[in-house]
Amino acid sequence: MEKRIRVPLSREDALSLKAGDYVCLTGTIYTARDAAHKRMQEALERGKPLPFDIRGSVIYYMGPSPAREGRPIGSAGPTTASRMDKYTPALLDLGLAGMIGKGRRSPAVREAVMRNRAVYFAAVGGAGALLSKAVTSAEVIAYEDLGTEAIRKLTVEDLPVIVCMDAEGTDLYETAAEEYRK
Amino acid sequence: MRTVQVSHITDAIKEMCIQVNYELSPDMRRVFEEAERTERSPLGRRILGQLSQNLEIAASDRIPICQDTGMAVVFLEIGQEVHFEGGSLEDAVNEGIRRGYGEGYLRKSVVDDPILRKNTGDNTPGVIHCRLVPGDQVKITVAPKGFGSENMSRVFMLKPADGIEGVKNAVVAAVEDAGPNACPPMVVGVGIGGTFEKCALMAKHALTRPAGEHSQIPWVKELEEELLSRINGTGIGPGGLGGTTTALAVNVETYPTHIAGLPVAVNICCHVNRHISAML
Ligand code: SF4
Numbered sequence: 001m002e003k004r005i006r007v008p009l010s011r012e013d014a015l016s017l018k019a020g021d022y023v024c025l026t027g028t029i030y031t032a033r034d035a036a037h038k039r040m041q042e043a044l045e046r047g048k049p050l051p052f053d054i055r056g057s058v059i060y061y062m063g064p065s066p067a068r069e070g071r072p073i074g075s076a077g078p079t080t081a082s083r084m085d086k087y088t089p090a091l092l093d094l095g096l097a098g099m100i101g102k103g104r105r106s107p108a109v110r111e112a113v114m115r116n117r118a119v120y121f122a123a124v125g126g127a128g129a130l131l132s133k134a135v136t137s138a139e140v141i142a143y144e145d146l147g148t149e150a151i152r153k154l155t156v157e158d159l160p161v162i163v164c165m166d167a168e169g170t171d172l173y174e175t176a177a178e179e180y181r182k
Numbered sequence: 183m184r185t186v187q188v189s190h191i192t193d194a195i196k197e198m199c200i201q202v203n204y205e206l207s208p209d210m211r212r213v214f215e216e217a218e219r220t221e222r223s224p225l226g227r228r229i230l231g232q233l234s235q236n237l238e239i240a241a242s243d244r245i246p247i248c249q250d251t252g253m254a255v256v257f258l259e260i261g262q263e264v265h266f267e268g269g270s271l272e273d274a275v276n277e278g279i280r281r282g283y284g285e286g287y288l289r290k291s292v293v294d295d296p297i298l299r300k301n302t303g304d305n306t307p308g309v310i311h312c313r314l315v316p317g318d319q320v321k322i323t324v325a326p327k328g329f330g331s332e333n334m335s336r337v338f339m340l341k342p343a344d345g346i347e348g349v350k351n352a353v354v355a356a357v358e359d360a361g362p363n364a365c366p367p368m369v370v371g372v373g374i375g376g377t378f379e380k381c382a383l384m385a386k387h388a389l390t391r392p393a394g395e396h397s398q399i400p401w402v403k404e405l406e407e408e409l410l411s412r413i414n415g416t417g418i419g420p421g422g423l424g425g426t427t428t429a430l431a432v433n434v435e436t437y438p439t440h441i442a443g444l445p446v447a448v449n450i451c452c453h454v455n456r457h458i459s460a461m462l
Contacts, residue, residue, distance in 0.1 A: 020225075022225075022228075035299075062249065063249065063250075063289065063291075064249050064289070065245075065246045065249045065251055065287060065288055065289040066287045066288075066289065067287070068244070068245070068287055071245075074245060074246065074249065074287055074289070075240070075245050075246040075247070075248060075249035075251075075289075076249055077248055077249050077250075079250070079330065080330045080333070080363045082363065102330070102362060102363065102365065102421070102422070103330075103361070103362045103363035103422070104361060104362060104363065122362070122421065122422075122423065124229050124232050124233065124236075124420075124421050125248075125330060125362075125365035125421065125452065126233065126236070126247070126248045126328075126365040126452050126453055126454045127232050127233055127236040127248075128236070128245075128246065128247065128248045128249040128250075129236050129237075129239040129240035129243065129245045129246065129247055129248075130232055130235055130236035130239055132245060133239065146301075147290065147301055147303070148249075148289050148290065148291070160232070162225075162421075162423060164423075172423060172424075173361065173362050173422055173423070175424075176223075176225070176417075176419065176422075176423045176424025176425075177361075177416065177417040177418050177419065177422070177424050178417060178424075179223075179417065179424050180222065180223060180226075180417035180419055180424050180425050180426055181415065181416060181417030182415035182417070
């Protein structure tokens with residue numbers, strides 16, 4: 001079954017999602033990966049605001065390949081989420097509602113997900129060409145000097161993702177593999 | 183003696199960088215189709231279907247298969263009767279990478295220093311491995327490597343007493359550790375023997391062997407088959423979301439080693455296992 005969900009994420013929607021749900025996201029999300037997270041952390045330490053309103057937002061761990069002329073974006077698949085684990089709990093405590101990436105998260109992130117009733121979605125790693133089709137516009141809004149690692153505001157239409165960790169902390173990576181283990 | 187202009191190396195590498203990032207080689211597509219037929223998990227089949235669709239879109243829209251278009255690894259097998267003309271061979275290789283990544287709209291993912299980390303802006307330098315061989319030709323293999331899977335690779339300095347069971351356990355442990363991070367279904371390159379750096383290089387080189395083609399050495403072929411079935415028994419599955427397809431191929435290379443050692447390297451690659459070769 002497929003759920004269609006609007007982003008930024010409402011509290012109601014976040015609570016309705018369960019690990020294993022196949023979800024199509026429509027609305028606005030922001031990209032950030034290693035270098036952008038480091039800068040956001042530095043901004044917070046200096047008491048500066050973040051480059052976008054974090055409350056209810058969904059961050060996509062993604063650094064695209066360059067767009068050809070006339071296209072909004074190049075290839076646009078997820079990067080490994082665990083590299084952002086160090087920065088994530090602080091962002092969740094500030095109201096970040098969802099993350100899209102691939103791979104396992106740390107126990108600290110899981111606790112912060114549960115504490116804040118957030119959601120971690122997995123997008124299929126290595127499907128960047130397919131996923132780019134769901135991006136209808138992209139605009140660099142911060143840290144332009146970071147190139148592919150700059151923060152981009154993306155408009156997405158039916159971006160296909162799977163709920164990997166829900167607000168209860170259920171982790172699909174743990175449960176799903178067990179089912180097929182010999 | 184045969185003279186080769188280094189500008190021809192540049193041109194070839196440029197084209198190969200572009201081509202390999204837009205289309206997978208036929209061997210990879212074959213093992214993909216096989217996996218779509220055999221995968222038992224419905225979600226796993228759905229993900230494999232998305233990945234096939236992804237390959238079609240990449241080829242038809244001229245968009246990279248994956249946004250991580252990798253650090254360019256280049257193997258050169260240089261005939262010892264070849265004489266290069268027109269400048270430095272290494273510069274020519276890097277110029278090919280620069281042009282390929284620029285003209286092909288490929289992502290620039292290389293930083294100039296591992297600690298200072300400023301992006302070089304053109305994906306250079308590549309990692310170049312040269313080998314001298316008999317003859318007067320140059321074989322070029324370009325294998326861009328994504329780091330989601332590279333980061334999960336391992337070297338194990340086992341003891342001779344660990345034997346083949348030790349090798350198998352090391353490989354499976356590396357794959358389990360990699361899990362969903364390495365964008366499964368994976369291709370697993372293994373190097374056994376040699377020295378610390380030799381086994382790592384073999385593991386990398388093993389990834390360039392066509393998927394589905396086995397080693398000529400009978401015990402190595404058996405090992406490849408057994409490892410593939412054990413890895414597919416881990417349940418990790420496509421996208422790490424459960425299933426019976428965790429790896430598409432396991433390729434093993436071996437080399438003589440020291441009486442005191444049993445080095446094993448495991449180079450994990452994702453399903454976007456890019457390799458392309460040409461003879462000049
Ligand atoms: S591991 Fe491979 S498929 Fe996954 S993001 Fe990196 S290059 Fe792409």
